[in-house]
Amino acid sequence: MSTKRKIEVFSAGCPACDDTVQLVHDIACESCEVAVLDMHDPVVAARAKALGVRSVPAVAINGALAGCCAGRGPDANSLRQSGIGRAL
Incomplete structure (x- = not known):
């Protein structure tokens, strides 16, 4: 039985997020299952919060x-x- 490493990328769609998505895709292997999750989705945001993002x-x-x-x-x-x- 083959199992996959589950990789979740939490993204807001900004250029920094896009760079990270590309990096993860570039280094992922056949044992990796990559999911890009949109932080604008309340369900995704709740998952991220639960993980400590x-x-x-x-x-x-x-x-x-x-x-x-x-x-x-x-x-x-x-x-x-x-x-x-603090006041200036």
Whole structure:
């Protein structure tokens, strides 16, 4: 029995997302099943949130965020350290 690696690319259709979609397709092999998911779809957005997606593009492999995609995205502490919320 042959199983496939399930790869989900969460995309908003922007140029950065398109580059990631192309990269995934370029490096995928016959063991990879690639699905490009549109973050404008509420069902896709809910799936992304459940996986911990905080910014796009993002890639999940077999239901887990790829290391390059985990833990990234804006957070209040980092934004405050950059000056947001402090008077000039």
